[in-house]
Amino acid sequence: xxxxxxxxxxxxxxxxxxxxxxxxxxATIPPVPEATAAAAQDKTDSAxxxxxxxxxxxxxxxxxxxxxxxxxxxxxxxxxTSVAKKSRRVGDSxxxxxxxxxxDIRRSAARNVPDLLRMVPGMEVAEVQSSATSVSARGxxxxxxxxxxxMIDGAAIYSTSISGMFWDxxxxxxxxxxxxxxxxxxGGTLWGSNSINGIVNIITKQSVxxxxxxxxxxxxxxxxxxxxxxxxxxxxxxxxxVYGDFRAxxxxxxxxxxxxxxxxxxxxxxxxxxxxxxxxxSVVVLGEYSRGSFQxxxxxxxxxxxxxSYVTQIQQNRFASTHVLARWKHQVSTDFDFxxxxxxxxxxxxxxxxxxxxDLFDLSGEGRWKIDHVNxxxxxxxxxxxxxxIGSTYSxxxxxxxxxxxWLTGYLQDEISIVPDxxxxxxxxxxxxxxxxxxxIQPSVRLFVRTSPAFAAWASISRxxxxxxxxxxxxxxxxxLIQNVPGxxxxxxxxxxxxxxxxxxxxxxxxxxxxxxxxxxxxxTYDVALFYNDYSKLSTGxxxxxxxxxxxxxxxxxxxxxxxxxxxxxxxxSKGMEASLSGTLARWxxxxxxxxxxxxxxxxxxxxxxxxxxxxxxxxxVRLSSVMNLTDKFSTDASxxxxxxxxxxxxxxxxxxxxRATYRFNSQIxxxxxxSNLLKDRRLEYYQDTLPxxxxxxxxxxFAEARVRF
Amino acid sequence: xxxxxxxxxxxxxxxxxxxxxxxxxxLADDKSAVKAALVYxxxxxxxxxxxxxxLKVCATAADPVAGDLRRLxxxxxxxxxxxxxTVNSPAAIGSSCDVVYLDSDSxxxxxxxSHGQILIGGGRNFAEAGGTVGxxxxxxxxxxxxxxxxxxxxxxxxxxxxxxxxxxxxx
Numbered sequence: 001x002x003x004x005x006x007x008x009x010x011x012x013x014x015x016x017x018x019x020x021x022x023x024x025x026x027a028t029i030p031p032v033p034e035a036t037a038a039a040a041q042d043k044t045d046s047a048x049x050x051x052x053x054x055x056x057x058x059x060x061x062x063x064x065x066x067x068x069x070x071x072x073x074x075x076x077x078x079x080x081t082s083v084a085k086k087s088r089r090v091g092d093s094x095x096x097x098x099x100x101x102x103x104d105i106r107r108s109a110a111r112n113v114p115d116l117l118r119m120v121p122g123m124e125v126a127e128v129q130s131s132a133t134s135v136s137a138r139g140x141x142x143x144x145x146x147x148x149x150x151m152i153d154g155a156a157i158y159s160t161s162i163s164g165m166f167w168d169x170x171x172x173x174x175x176x177x178x179x180x181x182x183x184x185x186x187g188g189t190l191w192g193s194n195s196i197n198g199i200v201n202i203i204t205k206q207s208v209x210x211x212x213x214x215x216x217x218x219x220x221x222x223x224x225x226x227x228x229x230x231x232x233x234x235x236x237x238x239x240x241x242v243y244g245d246f247r248a249x250x251x252x253x254x255x256x257x258x259x260x261x262x263x264x265x266x267x268x269x270x271x272x273x274x275x276x277x278x279x280x281x282s283v284v285v286l287g288e289y290s291r292g293s294f295q296x297x298x299x300x301x302x303x304x305x306x307x308x309s310y311v312t313q314i315q316q317n318r319f320a321s322t323h324v325l326a327r328w329k330h331q332v333s334t335d336f337d338f339x340x341x342x343x344x345x346x347x348x349x350x351x352x353x354x355x356x357x358x359d360l361f362d363l364s365g366e367g368r369w370k371i372d373h374v375n376x377x378x379x380x381x382x383x384x385x386x387x388x389x390i391g392s393t394y395s396x397x398x399x400x401x402x403x404x405x406x407w408l409t410g411y412l413q414d415e416i417s418i419v420p421d422x423x424x425x426x427x428x429x430x431x432x433x434x435x436x437x438x439x440x441i442q443p444s445v446r447l448f449v450r451t452s453p454a455f456a457a458w459a460s461i462s463r464x465x466x467x468x469x470x471x472x473x474x475x476x477x478x479x480x481l482i483q484n485v486p487g488x489x490x491x492x493x494x495x496x497x498x499x500x501x502x503x504x505x506x507x508x509x510x511x512x513x514x515x516x517x518x519x520x521x522x523x524x525t526y527d528v529a530l531f532y533n534d535y536s537k538l539s540t541g542x543x544x545x546x547x548x549x550x551x552x553x554x555x556x557x558x559x560x561x562x563x564x565x566x567x568x569x570x571x572x573x574s575k576g577m578e579a580s581l582s583g584t585l586a587r588w589x590x591x592x593x594x595x596x597x598x599x600x601x602x603x604x605x606x607x608x609x610x611x612x613x614x615x616x617x618x619x620x621x622v623r624l625s626s627v628m629n630l631t632d633k634f635s636t637d638a639s640x641x642x643x644x645x646x647x648x649x650x651x652x653x654x655x656x657x658x659x660r661a662t663y664r665f666n667s668q669i670x671x672x673x674x675x676s677n678l679l680k681d682r683r684l685e686y687y688q689d690t691l692p693x694x695x696x697x698x699x700x701x702x703f704a705e706a707r708v709r710f
Numbered sequence: 711x712x713x714x715x716x717x718x719x720x721x722x723x724x725x726x727x728x729x730x731x732x733x734x735x736x737l738a739d740d741k742s743a744v745k746a747a748l749v750y751x752x753x754x755x756x757x758x759x760x761x762x763x764x765l766k767v768c769a770t771a772a773d774p775v776a777g778d779l780r781r782l783x784x785x786x787x788x789x790x791x792x793x794x795x796t797v798n799s800p801a802a803i804g805s806s807c808d809v810v811y812l813d814s815d816s817x818x819x820x821x822x823x824s825h826g827q828i829l830i831g832g833g834r835n836f837a838e839a840g841g842t843v844g845x846x847x848x849x850x851x852x853x854x855x856x857x858x859x860x861x862x863x864x865x866x867x868x869x870x871x872x873x874x875x876x877x878x879x880x881x
Contacts (some may be wrong), residue, residue, distance in 0.1 A: 414817035
C-alpha cells in the first residue's frame with residue numbers, strides 16, 4: 001500500500017470524498033472516522049431495535065437529530081465538541097469503500113487479518129505458503145503483491161524490499177481491532193505512492209475502550225491461538241492497555257494431506273497509552289514487539305544419473321519486529337485540526353535463506369481547514385527514511401549489502417461543496433520526491449452527486465504510481481526450476497537470474513471509476529462500483545541473454561541459464577465491478593450478497609514478461625453471508641464464498657463454507673464452534689510455479705473458541 | 711509545469727496559515743446531545759421484561775441533559791414508544807420509570823434500581839456505585855460502562871453487541 005505516506009492516508013481519502021468535515025472517530029486517525037462510523041452502522045445494526053433509516057441518515061445532520069440517526073459505534077466515535085458538524089458516511093463517499101466492523105470481526109471465522117479481508121467485495125486473498133499470503137484488489141495477485149497500502153493505526157507498514165507486505169507479521173490481536181477500512185482503487189489524494197490498487201487501514205481500539213481483562217483462546221484441527229489484554233483508565237485523562245497474542249500451526253497441507261516441516265508460529269506483545277489532556281487534544285503512544293519462526297519446504301534441484309529432480313530442503317526462517325509510535329491530534333476549532341505523528345519500525349525477516357533487516361523512520365504532519373462553507377482543504381507533509389540491510393544468499397542478494405531510501409511526501413486537496421449535501425467536487429494531488437525515481441505527482445478529481453436521500457452517484461479520475469521495490473532496483477534473485485526446454489529430451493534445470501537496475505521506474509495507472517449506491521427499502525441497501533484502469537510502465541523481466549548452464553563436475557551443459565534485467569516494458573488494462581446488496585430478512589436475520597468481476601489484460605514487449613502478472617486473479621467472486629441472532633444467547637453466522645478459476649485453470653474454482661455457532665453463558669463468557677472451508681478436504685488458492693516451493697492447500701478445519709471478559 | 715520547489719513553498723504557506731489559526735476560541739460543548747443519543751441507542755439494545763409498548767424515560771428537570779432527553783419523546787425503540795418525564799428531584803423518580811437518567815446524582819439518590827429498570831448516569835464511578843450504565847468522559851469522547859449484576863437483578867438483558875462496545879463490564 002505505499003512507501004511514502006504518513007498517518008492517515010485513508011482518512012484523507014475518505015475526507016476527500018465526503019461532504020463536510022471529518023472528525024476523528026478514533027481520535028488518533030483524523031478524518032476517516034465519520035465515514036467509517038457510518039459504515040459501522042450499515043453493518044452492525046442487526047441487533048434488536050428499530051431499523052435505521054440509512055437513507056435519511058446518509059444525508060447527514062448535525063445536533064441531536066443527526067446523532068440519533070447514527071449507530072452506537074458512530075456516536076461513541078463523536079468528539080463532543082464537534083457534533084454540530086455534518087456526519088460522514090460511506091454512503092457519501094466518492095470511492096469504493098468498505099468497512100469491516102468489530103461485529104463483523106467477532107462473528108467471522110477469520111483467524112487473521114487477511115481472512116477478514118476476504119469479506120470485502122473484490123478483494124483477492126490467497127494462501128501461497130504457510131508464511132505467505134497474497135492480498136490484492138482489482139488484480140495483480142501474486143506472492144509478492146505490492147499494490148495495496150497497508151496501515152496500522154496510521155503507520156504504513158508497507159515493505160519496500162522484496163514484497164509490499166509480509167502479512168504473517170501483521171500479528172494484530174483481532175479482539176483489539178476497532179475497524180478495518182478498505183478502499184479499492186487508487187487512494188485518492190493522499191500520501192505518497194503504492195496505494196495504486198487500494199488501501200487497507202487497520203485501526204485498533206483506544207485503551208479506554210478495552211478496560212479489564214479480556215482473553216480469547218481457540219484450538220482446532222489447523223491451529224491454536226490466544227489473545228489477551230488488560231486495560232484500565234488510570235485518571236480522567238489517561239488510560240492504558242497491555243496486550244499480546246500467540247498463534248501456531250503445523251502449516252498448510254500438500255495435495256494429499258498434512259506435511260511435516262511446514263510450521264509457523266509467532267507472537268506479539270505491546271502496550272498502548274491514550275492521553276486526553278483536554279477535549280481538543282488526544283495523544284497516543286504505543287510500543288510493540290513481535291517475533292516468530294516458520295519453515296519453508298524449499299525445492300532444490302538435484303542432478304543425478306537419471307536427470308534433474310527436486311529435493312526438499314527444510315528452511316528454518318524467523319522474523320521479528322519492533323514498532324514505536326507517538327501521535328498528537330489537536331482540534332483548534334470546528335474548522336481546523338491537525339495531527340503530528342512520528343514512528344519507528346524495525347522489521348527483520350529471513351526468506352529464501354537471505355535476511356532482511358529494515359529500519360524505518362517516519363515523521364508527518366497533516367491538517368484539515370474548512371475555509372468557508374464551500375471549500376475545505378486537507379494537507380499534509382511527511383518525511384521518511386528507510387534503511388535496508390540485506391544478508392545475501394544465492395537465491396536473494398544485494399551487492400551493496402545495504403540501502404537507504406528517503407522520501408518527502410505531501411498532499412493538498414480542496415473539497416468544494418457546489419450544492420450543499422448534494423454535489424461535491426474534490427480536486428487535489430499527492431506529491432513525492434524520493435532518491436530513486438525522483439519527483440512523482442499523483443492528481444485526482446472526484447465528483448459526488450446525491451440526487452435524493454435514497455440515491456447517490458460518484459465518479460473519479462486519478463493517476464497513481466507504484467515506486468519500484470528494492471529488489472527491482474539493485475538486488476539479484478536466482479531461481480532454478482526443472483522445465484521442458486526445446487533441444488533437451490527430458491526436463492532440465494532452468495536457472496533464471498533477475499538483476500535489479502537503478503533505471504527501474506515507477507509503474508503508473510490512470511484509473512477511471514464510477515459508482516452508485518442507495519436504498520431499495522428501509523432495510524435494504526446496494527452499492528455498485530465500476531472501474532477501468534490503464535496501466536503503463538509495469539515492471540517486467542526483460543530477457544537479455546541465454547546460455548548453456550554448466551555446473552561443476554559436468555562437462556556438458558545440464559540446462560539453460562536465462563538472464564533477465566528488470567525493466568518497465570509492461571502495460572495493461574483492467575475493467576470490472578464490485579456490487580453488494582445487504583439488508584435484513586427478519587429482525588434477527590441479516591444477509592449480504594456481493595459479486596465482483598475483473599478482466600485484467602497485461603502486455604509486454606517480446607522477450608519480456610510482467611513480473612506481477614501471474615494471472616492469479618479470478619474473474620468472478622461471489623459471497624453470500626448470513627448473520628442470525630436466534631436468541632439472546634445463541635447466534636449463528638455463515639458465509640458461502642465462490643472464487644472463480646485462475647492461472648489458466650491451474651488453480652481451479654472453489655466454493656467454500658464457513659459457519660460459526662456461538663453461545664453466550666453470560667455477559668462475560670461466550671464459546672463458539674467454528675467450521676472453516678467445510679465443503680472440501682482442502683483447496684488450492686494459488687498455483688505456485690515460479691518459485692521452487694511446494695504447492696500448499698488450505699485444509700478444512702474446525703476449532704473451538706472461548707472469549708472471556710472480566 | 712509543477713516543480714517540487716513550488717510545492718514546498720505552498721505547503722509552508724499552508725502550515726503557517728494553520729498555525730495562525732491556533733488562536734481561535736475553544737469549541738462549544740455538545741456533550742449533553744451525545745449523552746442523550748447514547749441513552750437512546752442503549753435503549754435499542756436492551757430487552758425489558760414484559761416487552762412493554764411504552765418506555766418511560768425519567769430525569770430531573772434541572773439535569774443538563776434533560777433538554778436533549780425531552781427530544782426523545784415520541785420516538786420509537788422497536789415497537790415501544792418513548793415518553794419522557796422530568797421531575798423536580800431524584801427522590802420524585804418512581805419505579806414506574808423504565809429508564810432513569812442522573813447526570814451527576816448517585817444511584818442511591820433514587821434508592822437504587824427497581825425491577826425492569828435501567829439506571830444511566832454520568833457521575834464518576836456511577837456503574838461501580840450500583841447504576842446499570844455509567845457514562846464516562848475521556849477527552850472529547852463519551853464511553854459507557856455496564857454493571858451486568860445490576861442489570862441481571864433488574865431482569866434487564868443487554869445485547870451482546872452492546873456488551874462488546876462497553877468500555878468496561880462490571881459483574
